[in-house]
Amino acid sequence: MKELINEINQFRDDRGWGGNHDARSLAISISLEASELLECFQWQSAEDSIAKDKQAIIDEMADVYIYLLQFSDVLGEDLVHAAREKMKKNAIKYPINVTT
């Protein structure tokens, strides 16, 4: 994970983009890339969208992930750890409905 973050940061720094990548800008970018992912599904079923251009969907998914990794790095928080902690909260908030 850290190796990938370092590669992403190197890519950013090689292009002089570091100054634009604060938490606010990254949060905006996550939302914009998520919208680009949604656009892949506009006006058609999920099945048709994937059949038409699965690579475009994968590329947009990766864009979201890249910005999420950068966001976690700026915050100094591990994304996997944060996801696991949130899943614990979700388990409490949404308990398994056991009927007896």
Ligand SMILES: [Mg+2]
């Ligand atoms: Mg994109």
